[in-house]
Each structure stands twice: as structure tokens, then as C-alpha cells.
Amino acid sequence: MAQVYLAVDLGGTRIRAARCRAEGTIEARTEVFTQADQGVEAVIARIESAVRSMWPTTSDTTAAIGLVAPGPIDPWTGVILTAPNLPGMVNLPLRDRLGDIFNVPVFIGNDANLAGLAEWRFGAARGYTDMVYLTVSTGIGGGVVSNGRLLLGSRGLAAELGHITIDRTDGVCNCGNVGCLEWLASGTAIVRQIVERLRDGEPSRIADLVHGDLDxxxxxxxxxxxxxxxxxxxxxxxxxxxxxxxxxxxxxxMFNPSIVVIGGGVSNLGARLFDSVRATVKQHVMDPRYICPIVPAHLSGDVGLLGALALALDPPPQRQA
Amino acid sequence: MAQVYLAVDLGGTRIRAARCRAEGTIEARTEVFTQADQGVEAVIARIESAVRSMWPTTSDTTAAIGLVAPGPIDPWTGVILTAPNLPGMVNLPLRDRLGDIFNVPVFIGNDANLAGLAEWRFGAARGYTDMVYLTVSTGIGGGVVSNGRLLLGSRGLAAELGHITIDRTDGVCNCGNVGCLEWLASGTAIVRQIVERLRDGEPSRIADLVHGDLDxxxxxxxxxxxxxxxxxxxxxxxxxxxxxxxxxxxxxxMFNPSIVVIGGGVSNLGARLFDSVRATVKQHVMDPRYICPIVPAHLSGDVGLLGALALALDPPPQRQA
Known part of the structure; x- marks a missing residue:
């Protein structure tokens, strides 16, 4: 009789669920559309059904359920505070709802934070004590491991690494802050700046490459x-x-990590991105002792499930008084 | 028979030492000039003599010695890597040197980090789990407490909060990074910008206030x-x-603290500074859940000694494998 962990990746488009082993292997998986427009209860029912379909039918027992969701979550109470792309999920005590259904420990965390935790436990940052993880995609999210623990902050909202001001003279980010890293360097930001320059009449062959369809x-x-x-x-x-x-x-x-891991769609630029980032760091870091490996993420499509697994294996300790 | 702690504040100008109790009281103190120009061994001899003069003569025993010093320090080995204003202090194993002399546990840490720890343990942030501390003076330094522990990073160099880029279009900071917070908002930065504007001929009565002596x-x-x-x-x-x-x-x-403490000479601007910072935060924070008290530091001249005490009371745990 062995222990298995059930992992759930709740996204705006899809709910994915998997049966996992502690060492990071996925032994079964399922996927359904979220259909968030049908309302919160319908989504919870679909999560329940996905988890049930992954439940072990052998003598294995389920040790815990881990779930990742977008947006701010209280990691100690497992309440989803708000969830972008999941309308109606406001102050939803999803941990307790699932705990009541399945009667095993349930842990819930933020997707970007836990993608970082997954890279630290199973991916590119395995064996490092201090990691900074960035996912550069339509937005920029992050996760930080400090001395072997996920940095959560007082309300579980830490490591919003895309929302630090890099240019006070630039525009206002969707988040309301000025000249954020996300506003300057996300995939959306790159496309926005291209479109602005094309509209200003700068000569370019980019429009031809998309046959005039800037969308x-x-x-x-x-x-x-x-x-x-x-x-x-x-x-x-x-x-x-x-x-x-x-x-x-x-x-x-800020964090003096021993490794920086960069994932997300924009990191597919590969050497173009990593060489540029490493060169800027080398040029501007305040002391060479800060320099550390800056590497691509290892986990791709399964990073959400593995983040949920990592959380279930190693939930946050109780807060200090 | 009670336990006392000896605290040392090693600065470029002065060495201060004190005999302290665990609850944060200083029961005796001494102060000598550092005279760093006389060389490292002379400075160590002066530290030794200052500590010896604070040694308990009653039945009290010395539980530990804590020492704060400027610049990067390895908090696990107690090696001073380099120390601005203390020429020659390069890779100095000061913890072991003092440990050999006094035969009690010795702990050494960075002054800005430990000023934060002092505010957390004895000052404005007492009782908070997660604190960001900034000292705004000639430079800007910082310290972060996360879930009741000082954030150190992989080599003990974390929380250089003055050296985050706020304006990529601005000048290069002394540290080599672009448009750092310190470059824009330290006391030195404020004076530099004034002088630049006066040299550009902007009309102002400031020169009159210093009788034409811009120094x-x-x-x-x-x-x-x-x-x-x-x-x-x-x-x-x-x-x-x-x-x-x-x-x-x-x-x-980044850190989602439950309190922000701001000290250093520039914080003497009082409401002018705190009202402005709070207003900018309110305007630009990405979610109101991030808002927390932003308050002045409580400890002034003794913050270094109390930081050394706080370190001796609660030294960093061993690093995770």
C-alpha cells in the first residue's frame, strides 16, 4: 500500500487533474474545460468529478490534494480571494469545500508561486537553497524560495515579481503601478510597443509577416x-x-538567490533572451558575488500539476505569532 | 546568576560596545574611535578592549557576543567580505578571531539588515510577522523579516533594498546599477539634484540659506x-x-509585509515623507490587500547595538541542504 497525491491545476480555460507520486511522477491524468461562465458551483462540481476520476482504485491511499489557481489566495486558509478569468470566485473557501467532500488534507496556492516551487522541487532549481522564478508570458509572475521555503509574505501575496517599477517615466501597468516589469517586458508589452511604433509609421516588415493583421x-x-x-x-x-x-x-x-529560473512563452526566445539578461546583470549588478546561474525552466505543460504536488508534499508552516 | 549579551557596533568612525539583557536593555556602554587608518589588527585590538571593558564582573555570565559591521558579511561563517570605510577588512574571519579570544559564541551581521532586525525585535515592528525596513540616509539600506526570520539569501547578501532600479532612464548609481532607489531618493540624491538645478540656473533661495556654500x-x-x-x-x-x-x-x-518601517536621517522629514510615501502607495499598489502601516523607526542611536543584541539572541539557522 503506497501513498499517492492528487494534483489539480485550475485555470480559466481548463481544469487538469492528476494522480502523482511523491518523487514527481504523474501516473494518470485528466482534463476538462473549466466553463467558468456556468458559475462557481458548476466549476467546483467539475473539480470534484476530475479528482474522483483520479482517485486510486488499488490499495494505494490518497495522502493529500494540492490545487493551484490563478490570482490571490490565502495559503493558510485555502480561500481563493479573487481569480482572474474565473468570474464569481470571490472569497471562496475552496480548501474546506474540497476537504469536506474528500476527507483528506487539501492545500491551495497561487499558480505562479507554485510553478516556482515545482521548478525548485522537481525542475531547474533542484538542490538550490534560494531561487527566484519568473514566468514571462502574457504577464509576468513569479515565485521565490528563500532558504528552502516558499516566500509567502504576511497574507500570501508576496513575489508579485512582475509588478516592480523599472521605469517611473513610463506608462501605467494594468495593475495600477507605474512602469512595471510586466508593462515593459511581458509578451503583451513587446507586442504593444511594436504596434505603437508601426502606428507611428516606423518602417518595418513586421506587418507583412502577419499579412497586415496586427492582431x-x-x-x-x-x-x-x-x-x-x-x-x-x-x-x-x-x-x-x-x-x-x-x-x-x-x-x-533583493533576494540574493543561488539560481534564477525563467519560464513562460517569452522564454522560448532562448539564447536571445538569456544572453541579453545575463549581459545586463553582469553590467549592472552591484557586486560579482550576486551573480548566479540564470537558466530556462525545465517543466513545461505539467508545471501547474507539479506545483500542486509540491504544495501537497510540503505545505506552508503555520505563521509565526 | 543571569545571562548577559555583549553587543558591538563596528562603524567607520566609532566602535561602540554594550552589555545588554535579553529584553533589550543596555546596562553599560562604551565608545572609542575606530581609527581604521591604523590597520585591521589595531581595530581588532580596540574591539577586544571595548568588549573586555563590558565583560560582567558580577556572577553574570556572557551568553554570546553580537557584532554589526557595514558591508557584505557571510552571516554563517562570520567573515567580513569587504567593509566600506574600513580599509583592509577583506575576507576577515572576525567571528573566529573574537571567538578565540573570548571563548563564547560570536555572531556577526550586516548593519542595515540588523537595524531591521532590531526594529522588529525591540522597536516599531514588534509583533509583526513580516517587515520591510528601510534606512534612508546618505545611502539607502534595508532589512527584511519574512515569517519571523531575517531574509539572508544564499550568501547573506539579500535585502539591498536601495539598489533596485526605479528609473531605467536615469543615471548610474555608485553601485553600478541604473536608476536605483538610492540614486533617486537618498539624502545624497536629494542634495545632488538640488545642486544640478542650481548650476542650471534655476531660481532658488537655497544658496542663500547656506550663505553660498553648497557643500x-x-x-x-x-x-x-x-x-x-x-x-x-x-x-x-x-x-x-x-x-x-x-x-x-x-x-x-515583492515581500507583502505586514509593516514597513522607515528610519535614517531623511526620515526626520516626518509627515512630509510619510504622507507622501503613503499617498504614492495608495495610488499605485496593485491591490488594497497589500496596504499596511508605514511607520517611522523607533530606535535611533542604539539601533546598531540592539541589532547586534538581536542577532546574538536569535542567530540565523543553518542553511537548508
Missing amino acids: ALNVEVVAQAALQGDAVATAVLNKSLRALGLGVTSLLH | ALNVEVVAQAALQGDAVATAVLNKSLRALGLGVTSLLH
Whole structure:
């Protein structure tokens, strides 16, 4: 009789669930559409059904359920405070709801934080004591492990690494803060800056690459144009990646990690991104002792499930008085 | 027979030592000039003599010695890596040197980090689980307590809160990074910006306040000029305090503290500073859940000694594997 862990990745589009082993293997999985528009109770019913379909039918027992969800979550009470893309999920005590149904310990955490925890436990940062994880995608999220523990802050809202001001002279981010890293260096930010320059009439072949349909623009197209020597694409990429490098430099000064892991769609730029970030760090870090490996994430599509597993294996300790 | 703790505050100008009780009381103290120009061994001899003069002569026993020093220190080995204003102190195993002399446990830490720890243990942040401490003076330093522990990072270099980029379009900080909080909002930064504007010929009565001697300019004079309606003083103060507010906003997003404590000479601006920082935070924080008290430091001249005491009472745990 062995112990298994059930992991749930609750997203705006899909609910994924899996049966996992402590060492990080996924032995069964399922996936359904979230259909958040049908309301909170319908979503909870779909989570219940997905978890039930993963329940062990052998002599194995379920040790715990871990669940990741977007947006702010109280990691100690398992209450989803709000969830972008999941309308109606406000102050939802999802941990207790699932605990009542399944009668095993349930732990709930924020998706970006736990993607970091997954990389630390099972991926690129295995064996490091102090990690900064960034996911650079449509937005920029993060997770920090400090001396072997996930940094949560007083209300579980720490490590919003995309929302640090890098340029007080730039525009206001969706979050309300000024010149955030996300506003300057996310995939959305790269596309926005390209569109602005095209609208200003700067000559570029980017529009041709998407047959004039700027809505089809994405970071891959921008990278392709830059490779072909397009001046607008090159300028925007350089500027955005420099902002990312300055953001990482600030994070080194703040957290002094032993490794930085960067994931998310924009990190598929590969050497173009990592070489640029490393060069900016090297140029601007206050002391060479801060320099550490800056590496791509290892886990891709399963990072949510593995984050949920990592949480179930190692839930946050009680808060200090 | 009671236990006492000996605290040492090693600075570029003065060595201070004290005999303390665990509850934070200082029952005896001494102070000598550092005379760092006489070399490292002479400084160590003066530390030894200061500590010896504080040694209990009653039946009390010395439980431990705590020492704060400027610059990067390895908090686990007690090696001073480098120390600004203490020439020659490079890779100095001061913990072991003092341990060999006094044969009690010795703990050594960074002054800004431990000023934060002192405020957390004995001052403005007592009872809070998660604190961000900023000292705004000639430079900007910091300390972070996360879930009841000082944030150290992988090499003990974390929480350099003055060296996060706030404005990528601004100048290069002394540290080598671009547009740091310290570069924009320290006392030195405020004076520098005033001098630049005066040299550019902007009309101001500030020069009169220091009888034409711009070397005599300091933040108090700038504040006085602003109170009298001086446009240059008002503009520079507003801009610098806004940078400080944006810095604090980033720190809230990063660490989600339950309290922010601001000390250092520039915090003597009082309501002018705190009202401005709170207003910027309120305007730009990404979610009202991040808002927490932003308060002045309580401990003034003794913050170094109390930081050394706090360290001796609660040294950092061993690093996770």
C-alpha cells in the first residue's frame, strides 16, 4: 500500500487533474474545460468529478490534494480571494469545500508561486537553497524560495515579481503601478510597443509577416522579424530584454538567490533572451558575488500539476505569532 | 546568576560596545574611535578592549557576543567580505578571531539588515510577522523579516533594498546599477539634484540659506527651503519622495509585509515623507490587500547595538541542504 497525491491545476480555460507520486511522477491524468461562465458551483462540481476520476482504485491511499489557481489566495486558509478569468470566485473557501467532500488534507496556492516551487522541487532549481522564478508570458509572475521555503509574505501575496517599477517615466501597468516589469517586458508589452511604433509609421516588415493583421502579432513573429534584421523588431526586443535584465538585477539585490529560473512563452526566445539578461546583470549588478546561474525552466505543460504536488508534499508552516 | 549579551557596533568612525539583557536593555556602554587608518589588527585590538571593558564582573555570565559591521558579511561563517570605510577588512574571519579570544559564541551581521532586525525585535515592528525596513540616509539600506526570520539569501547578501532600479532612464548609481532607489531618493540624491538645478540656473533661495556654500547643503536645509515655498526645493523633494513611494510599492508587491518601517536621517522629514510615501502607495499598489502601516523607526542611536543584541539572541539557522 503506497501513498499517492492528487494534483489539480485550475485555470480559466481548463481544469487538469492528476494522480502523482511523491518523487514527481504523474501516473494518470485528466482534463476538462473549466466553463467558468456556468458559475462557481458548476466549476467546483467539475473539480470534484476530475479528482474522483483520479482517485486510486488499488490499495494505494490518497495522502493529500494540492490545487493551484490563478490570482490571490490565502495559503493558510485555502480561500481563493479573487481569480482572474474565473468570474464569481470571490472569497471562496475552496480548501474546506474540497476537504469536506474528500476527507483528506487539501492545500491551495497561487499558480505562479507554485510553478516556482515545482521548478525548485522537481525542475531547474533542484538542490538550490534560494531561487527566484519568473514566468514571462502574457504577464509576468513569479515565485521565490528563500532558504528552502516558499516566500509567502504576511497574507500570501508576496513575489508579485512582475509588478516592480523599472521605469517611473513610463506608462501605467494594468495593475495600477507605474512602469512595471510586466508593462515593459511581458509578451503583451513587446507586442504593444511594436504596434505603437508601426502606428507611428516606423518602417518595418513586421506587418507583412502577419499579412497586415496586427492582431496576429506575437513574440515569435517579432523574434522572426528581428532575425531578419527588422529595425523595429530589434529595437523593441532589445529594450524589453534590457528591462527584464534590469528587473533580474533588482531581484538579485533583493533576494540574493543561488539560481534564477525563467519560464513562460517569452522564454522560448532562448539564447536571445538569456544572453541579453545575463549581459545586463553582469553590467549592472552591484557586486560579482550576486551573480548566479540564470537558466530556462525545465517543466513545461505539467508545471501547474507539479506545483500542486509540491504544495501537497510540503505545505506552508503555520505563521509565526 | 543571569545571562548577559555583549553587543558591538563596528562603524567607520566609532566602535561602540554594550552589555545588554535579553529584553533589550543596555546596562553599560562604551565608545572609542575606530581609527581604521591604523590597520585591521589595531581595530581588532580596540574591539577586544571595548568588549573586555563590558565583560560582567558580577556572577553574570556572557551568553554570546553580537557584532554589526557595514558591508557584505557571510552571516554563517562570520567573515567580513569587504567593509566600506574600513580599509583592509577583506575576507576577515572576525567571528573566529573574537571567538578565540573570548571563548563564547560570536555572531556577526550586516548593519542595515540588523537595524531591521532590531526594529522588529525591540522597536516599531514588534509583533509583526513580516517587515520591510528601510534606512534612508546618505545611502539607502534595508532589512527584511519574512515569517519571523531575517531574509539572508544564499550568501547573506539579500535585502539591498536601495539598489533596485526605479528609473531605467536615469543615471548610474555608485553601485553600478541604473536608476536605483538610492540614486533617486537618498539624502545624497536629494542634495545632488538640488545642486544640478542650481548650476542650471534655476531660481532658488537655497544658496542663500547656506550663505553660498553648497557643500553645507543637506536635507534639512532643502526641507526648510521647501517650507518657505522654494520651487526648486519643492520639486526635488516631491520627485525624490515619489521615487521612495514607488520603491515602497515595489517592496510591498515583492515581500507583502505586514509593516514597513522607515528610519535614517531623511526620515526626520516626518509627515512630509510619510504622507507622501503613503499617498504614492495608495495610488499605485496593485491591490488594497497589500496596504499596511508605514511607520517611522523607533530606535535611533542604539539601533546598531540592539541589532547586534538581536542577532546574538536569535542567530540565523543553518542553511537548508
